[in-house]
Amino acid sequence: MATRQREISVAEFFTKNRHLLGFDNPKKALLTTVKEAVDNALDACEEGGILPEVFVEITPEGQDRFKVVIEDNGPGIVKSQIPRIFGKLLYGSKFHRLKQSRGQQGIGISAAAMYGQLTTGTSCRIISRTGPKRPAHYFEIHIDTKRNAPEVVKDEVVEWNREHGTRVEIHLEGIFQRGRRSIEEYLEQVLIANPHVTLHYKAPDGQEMYRKRATEILPIEAAEIKPHPHGIELGLLMQMLKATRARNLKGFLTTEFARVGPTIAETICANAKLPPTARPSRIARQEADALYRAVRKTKIPRPPTNCLSPIGEELMLAGLKRVAGKAEFSTAVSRNPAVYRGNPFLVEAALAWGVEGRDADSPADLVRFANRVPLQYQQAGCAITKAVVGLNWRAYGLTHPRTALPQGPLVIAVHIASAWVPFTSESKEAIASYPEILKEIRLALQECGRRLGIHIRKKARIADAEKKRSYIQTYIPQVALALQQILSLSEASTKKATRNLTTILEKSRKF
Ligand SMILES: Nc1ncnc2c1ncn2[C@@H]1O[C@H](COP(=O)(O)OP(=O)(O)O)[C@@H](O)[C@H]1O
Numbered sequence: 001m002a003t004r005q006r007e008i009s010v011a012e013f014f015t016k017n018r019h020l021l022g023f024d025n026p027k028k029a030l031l032t033t034v035k036e037a038v039d040n041a042l043d044a045c046e047e048g049g050i051l052p053e054v055f056v057e058i059t060p061e062g063q064d065r066f067k068v069v070i071e072d073n074g075p076g077i078v079k080s081q082i083p084r085i086f087g088k089l090l091y092g093s094k095f096h097r098l099k100q101s102r103g104q105q106g107i108g109i110s111a112a113a114m115y116g117q118l119t120t121g122t123s124c125r126i127i128s129r130t131g132p133k134r135p136a137h138y139f140e141i142h143i144d145t146k147r148n149a150p151e152v153v154k155d156e157v158v159e160w161n162r163e164h165g166t167r168v169e170i171h172l173e174g175i176f177q178r179g180r181r182s183i184e185e186y187l188e189q190v191l192i193a194n195p196h197v198t199l200h201y202k203a204p205d206g207q208e209m210y211r212k213r214a215t216e217i218l219p220i221e222a223a224e225i226k227p228h229p230h231g232i233e234l235g236l237l238m239q240m241l242k243a244t245r246a247r248n249l250k251g252f253l254t255t256e257f258a259r260v261g262p263t264i265a266e267t268i269c270a271n272a273k274l275p276p277t278a279r280p281s282r283i284a285r286q287e288a289d290a291l292y293r294a295v296r297k298t299k300i301p302r303p304p305t306n307c308l309s310p311i312g313e314e315l316m317l318a319g320l321k322r323v324a325g326k327a328e329f330s331t332a333v334s335r336n337p338a339v340y341r342g343n344p345f346l347v348e349a350a351l352a353w354g355v356e357g358r359d360a361d362s363p364a365d366l367v368r369f370a371n372r373v374p375l376q377y378q379q380a381g382c383a384i385t386k387a388v389v390g391l392n393w394r395a396y397g398l399t400h401p402r403t404a405l406p407q408g409p410l411v412i413a414v415h416i417a418s419a420w421v422p423f424t425s426e427s428k429e430a431i432a433s434y435p436e437i438l439k440e441i442r443l444a445l446q447e448c449g450r451r452l453g454i455h456i457r458k459k460a461r462i463a464d465a466e467k468k469r470s471y472i473q474t475y476i477p478q479v480a481l482a483l484q485q486i487l488s489l490s491e492a493s494t495k496k497a498t499r500n501l502t503t504i505l506e507k508s509r510k511f
């Protein structure tokens with residue numbers, strides 16, 4: 001026992017726990033692979049200020065095996081980084097910064113490459129080029145899972161018809177299926193949240209899909225922000241004190257955090273009973289604790305929100321129309337930014353009702369997005385679902401069984417944008433239920449629901465009036481007949497009475 005302990009590499013850990021990364025079954029593995037590569041392509045293009053054009057091609061290679069190729073016209077990857085990006089788990093450019101992007105953990109594409117290697121023994125193949133004057137590099141990368149380190153199998157300069165961009169090829173075991181939670185569904189939803197993308201897709205059965213971008217405008221680039229002091233925990237604060245380049249406490253507070261200017265920094269120091277000139281690296285645990293408490297106590301403005309890039313009400317509606325098709329009523333709400341654990345976030349919701357071809361008594365369709373990425377799995381465990389289920393939809397005229405989605409010809413879409421989306425797992429399929437996030441989703445849905453309620457009630461009123469009117473209409477000839485008999489009216493007078501009664505009904509303000 002005493003000699004059996006040894007280190008576990010991240011790659012070994014995730015080989016055993018591949019379900020944590022979205023590789024729990026062959027169907028999902030194929031989807032996750034496409035998803036990770038497409039997410040990266042879009043992140044890279046947007047960062048490079050390039051309108052994305054993405055090619056996805058899946059080719060069958062015998063029983064339950066596929067070749068997946070994803071190609072983009074993005075800025076490419078510098079040669080020296082390629083081995084570690086594809087051959088080392090937890091390596092990326094997004095983890096250490098606070099900026100809204102699709103990837104954040106640095107474990108997306110390398111995990112897909114590792115899964116491919118495990119199931120087919122084939123290394124990941126990459127071509128990348130950073131500009132027309134630079135060569136295109138071809139790499140074959142093997143992951144040494146024991147060391148979580150890349151091994152370069154091949155490194156060549158090749159001819160490539162693209163001026164800049166990246167092509168990733170992964171061979172893997174998988175199952176291809178159409179329908180719900182399929183690759184098509186995912187790609188369709190990507191286009192909804194990303195109308196600026198042009199997409200080419202070739203499925204294993206040879207079917208092709210081509211969608212030209214619906215807008216030439218790139219989403220507003222989200223700014224990178226610093227952490228907000230109210231979201232920092234003691235351990236992290238201590239680590240930051242050690243690592244900082246600032247020479248004194250005041251400098252540390254103003255440079256490492258968002259929204260801390262000289263005055264707030266001095267207030268924090270005063271509240272902590274620490275001199276602003278103290279050396280950050282000399283601050284002991286107890287003093288750090290005092291500093292931590294002082295930070296909590298001090299009023300600090302909310303974090304800046306230019307780090308968020310919403311889809312916007314108009315595009316949410318246009319997107320919803322693409323999924324739902326024709327609908328009788330639709331509406332969208334984009335909320336103002338809010339904060340959870342010091343992280344700014346923003347919620348958008350859209351809803352379509354009276355959707356053609358949908359049953360009145362089937363549960364609503366719910367489409368979830370996080371930083372413009374569609375979420376297809378773990379619907380039940382997601383904060384979005386919890387907020388939808390928890391809302392009282394009956395108040396808006398819908399049928400709503402307890403603990404389930406509301407019913408009706410209804411499609412609901414919810415998007416959360418944040419510099420740090422709190423996913424429930426590394427596979428990024430569901431959002432954690434922070435009370436602040438639940439509240440914002442609820443408020444967005446409530447506003448949509450209220451508008452829907454007005455529409456449904458108005459419609460019910462009109463239908464009701466119509467019913468009464470046709471009821472009375474049927475009785476008018478009977479009434480006229482009765483009048484004729486009681487008052488011994490002539491045929492002409494009876495006709496006149498009928499006409500008059502009809503006019504009264506038509507003019508009635510009740511209907
Ligand atoms: N197609 C691509 N074009 C440019 N850079 C890429 C591409 N794919 C991956 N990268 C780079 O590789 C890094 C690691 O990717 P990944 O493992 O998916 O993690 P994450 O996206 O969470 O950072 C990214 O942060 C990005 O810098």
Ligand SMILES: [Mg+2]
Pocket residue numbers: 036039040102103104106107108109
């Ligand atoms: Mg990624």
